[in-house]
Amino acid sequence: MLDDRKLAVLRAIVEDYVSTNEPVGSKALAERHNLKVSPATVRNDMAALEEEGYITQPHTSAGRVPTDKGYRLFVDRLSQVKPLSGAERRAIETFLAGAVDLDDVVTRTVRLLAQLTRQVAVVQYPTLTRSTVRHVELVPLNDRRVMLVLITNTGRVEQRVIELPEVVEDTRIAHLRAVLNACLDGCGLSNVPELVADLPERLPLEDRPVVATILSVLLETLVERHDEKIVFAGAANLAGADFSIGLRDVLEALEEQVVLMRLLGETSADTPSALTVRIGSENPYLRGTSIVATGYGSGDNQLARLGVLGPTRMDYPVTMGAVRAVARYVSQILAAS
Amino acid sequence: MLDDRKLAVLRAIVEDYVSTNEPVGSKALAERHNLKVSPATVRNDMAALEEEGYITQPHTSAGRVPTDKGYRLFVDRLSQVKPLSGAERRAIETFLAGAVDLDDVVTRTVRLLAQLTRQVAVVQYPTLTRSTVRHVELVPLNDRRVMLVLITNTGRVEQRVIELPEVVEDTRIAHLRAVLNACLDGCGLSNVPELVADLPERLPLEDRPVVATILSVLLETLVERHDEKIVFAGAANLAGADFSIGLRDVLEALEEQVVLMRLLGETSADTPSALTVRIGSENPYLRGTSIVATGYGSGDNQLARLGVLGPTRMDYPVTMGAVRAVARYVSQILAAS
């Protein structure tokens, strides 16, 4: 049904439309991409492509525009991910290498990606699930309150203020800290609940209420925060773009962590580092936008996801190249620290 | 030059224009605000106001629109800050009370303010300058690296990974931690530089390179980060509004911490909790927008600033009320913790 030339025509339409933002007609197409056939022939092919739903015309006697289905075919079969230039690679490397802590890595990454793609970049904070406890710290604030600080091997720091059920002197706190660290140091976060389950029973009776309070906060910290945090940058890039839906809706979605999480999607279990591309209506949460995302993290230790969001009319090869490259570099940085 | 009626006319023009977004004419004005004079009289007053530069007409034979100078007079002399409703107050209180840590307080505050004002809200993280050291923690990561964690009495946690110049065993680290805490615990952050100045000299010779490294990072953390962090929310509210400058410029400014800081402005030394209103061209960094900001923090311990940014055509009394109320509540919350 779709011979090689028709595919070439589709590819040409996508490329031209993406770069010019104007419906592309048969004549211009035949000229610009030396297809060696006449506009009339191209028109026939276009009619066939339209019949199949790959392209459409905004109105009679206008050029053609790719549909979501057309972009999908383009991404799957007609395009190649475009690698970054050497200069870009070096820029990424030096920019990310300057980060001082995890927060900084994430912030720099998201800005970098936004600048590179000229779209909105989204980065999820590394999940705690797969990381391990590096240190647990209890800091007395006054005699009824302590601050719990949890440090992971990925450099993430979680903090919570805990109201104690009774007055506790600093020496007892110091002792509890030692107990906690002995119990948890180096353990995977996902194992923490079982590891601390019988902890109260192994301690003197008078410590149990305090320990119970502390543990409940600790567990809460783990489950509540474990992959919620997510940031974006490059909203300014939305200003020019035109979405089928309102700009307002897009901005609202960006500020809603939950929606943003859904947009980035799940890392598929088998191929976590594969690029996911969701085009227009394929995306149930924010139609009219496209998303290019991928997991990051070193090897089998997938940490979280990052990607970009933009209009359906997007330069997919370039965007995919940038997302993939940034994911690799940030994985590398995180693995090193 | 400006008698009472002329001022009343100006107030009416501002109020009508803000609510309708259309140039307001003499006839509509005389009707809606029972001024008890005829449109012709109003016209004369308008001519005078225009002469003085308080209002202007977009084109001949259109109604009048306030100028920046007009808004300024309105804010200074013709309007009263509008307090929030009881329901709003309760909503603020419960929403902010649910915060679990400083990060959460700031995040909730900025969202709340955005929702309340339907503008873009901006909140600066509490400054370290006036806060005191609650605890310094050194966590060994491996034999050449430690993580420095600095906890302040405002609940803020700063973290840095430090590369040590030589291999250092954990016991030495523990000792250094004790020394640092003995030296700094409870001290104001601004005093830290002088307090640690002679620290290397008071330690055995072999510890000095390590201590020097740690201290340099510590000092860096203090100066670099001390009031840089700033967040915003409610960008979606920009979608409808029309600025004299491009939407893109506004979004870009919002993502630029430095610009944002400038926009919020300095807390004036004498009246730190006063509302600052900067209107349109009064604002050198982002003309065409207005900013309503104030300091927050309890009593004489001013922590930082917060405010909102919106189009010049803004409901100042309501916005000012919301900003003031939120600043008070967040001050209260922070003072309690």
Place this chain on the structure above:
DNA sequence: CTTGGCACTCAGGAATGCAGAGTGCTAGAT
């Protein structure tokens, strides 16, 4: 000082008329 009257101005919408790009179809060429 206020008011009513009046002529004047101008933005914005509706109607009109092009010009150009692009299409679909058909008949002929390869």
Place this chain on the structure above:
DNA sequence: ATCTAGCACTCTGCATTCCTGAGTGCCAAG
């Protein structure tokens, strides 16, 4: 069987024109 050329047709976008209504400024009278 496929490609090509030609032609009539359709439709947007743009400029032009016209008209209406809101709003003004000025003046003379109350």
